[in-house]
Amino acid sequence: MSSLVQTHSGSGPWYLADHAALDFINTVAQVDGQPHDFFQTDDDVKTWFIQAGLNGLSDSTEYESGALLQEARQLRETIRRLVLHKKKGERLHPEELNRYLALANSYKKLVTDEQGSLRITRIYANQTPAQWLEPMADLAASLLAEKDFNLVRECEHPECTLWFFDRTKAHRRRWCSMALCGNRAKVARFRQQQK
Template sequence: MTSETANTPAPGHIADHLALDFLNTVAQVENQPHDFFQTDADVIRWLNDVGYASHAGEVKTRSGALLKAARELRAVILHAVEQKKNGGVWQTERLNHFLRSAISHPELTLNQQGQTEYHRVYASATPEQQLAPVAEQAADLLANGDFALVRNCEHPDCTLWFYDRTKAHRRRWCSMAVCGNRAKAARFRQMSQQ
């Protein structure tokens, strides 16, 4: 990995589903697969970015345990999504391992404007508990998602997933600004060479 690759920001939350955004933490960078989870801190940062790590930084687990669990969960979700997308069979047990660790309760809070907000608070004593909200999102996708709308980016050099929530359901690219523009530029180059 080059120093430039190490400093590349992870793909934004472009998948329109948290479980697919979690899968997108492995992406093509400089035409090579790159895992944006290199340390426990990377996983905590991602969980914070999606609003699921209020206490994750305070957890005292052995170094690398959260990273290992995140990579395991990501592999489990990827296998299940690929199997479901292709009409294959997948086993629920490995995902259920993470789901069984979920300990949560609803909680009311007052925001800065004094308005009541309702949200779910998760226990975070173990890496599996820290990742339980992601496992729950994946379980919901696998049980309730319309897999005709779960897609890979059509750009041949891209491996990112997304859930097509567009009105016409014709989304083709992970991001029009990145892969969509690359495809347009490639078509333009090809047409101009003819």
Template sequence: MNSLFPAPFANGPLFLADHGALDFLNTVALAEGQRHDFWQRDDDVKAWLAQSGLVALPDETPFEPGALLHEARELRETIRTLVARKKAGEAVDPAPLNRYLASANSHQQLLTGEDGALRIERIYASQTPAQLLAPVAELAASLLAEPHFELVRECEHPECCLWFYDRTKSHRRRWCSMALCGNRAKVARFRQQKRG
């Protein structure tokens, strides 16, 4: 990805949110106090979509260069605004997200797997960037309508801006990742105790 970006993000954004819509938000992260957008080109967005498994990418996308990047960033900020407003207990205007939902054009298809088992798969149109991103918008809508939205959290580490869905049994998760921010907090606490 970006060799200037420090580990653990050197290979791109991490999928640690336990929810695809929040992983979509986490394509912007803090590193050394600076916000970093992992999406700099259409190919970065395509790579994330492929890695997420949320969207089946067509062999070719008929978009103008930069159109997918622009639309993905717009959707990301729409979702970020809606999530932040709902977390703050403020009114949420669904109109911007509904624009993406309205662009969805899909159908179900019955497929046979390699083992001969039948499965149903939803196939989405992808003539426009908004159509290609429609499955992400649908996932975000289901997140925002989630009855246990209190389990959507932002990492408590002051040098982190990543979001996650707390699926732990006790619902006491505080960090985007114990290995990342949880560990940084432990080290900082240890140093503070040594000084005190």
């Protein structure tokens, strides 16, 4: 088992990218030198959305088994391709992402929390698996169009494929996580110096 998995007891996926769209594409990670897909079932996708804090999604709609998983994997690869193309400075072809955005059917709702504080949340329709995933398409579109893409980076560890959004003050973040790849790099440097 790789140190990436051992550090997090193999339970991944991890929420360390500082942007949900990047965390979403990070649901495929290197484990023992091979890509591992943390989405194996519809429930894996639903659990990921809940843990990512994406609100407004109802779990009451039933889909054909595997339909949500298939759509999630398709959207994830669409976002990954768009991020890669934008990082390379290539022209984007957002038609596939726009397909998800076009399915949006949502409204704002004013809610109160347990302390009585007010906040606005967005409630999404989710009659189809693609509609269920629309909040992620919305976040990806925002990342691609509105964020400083100089701060979108891939981890510098050669065995890691995870992406992150660098929110540090100096904008010098190099690793998906200091606890994961940063420590692995430090250990490798130390061992090299000892030789």
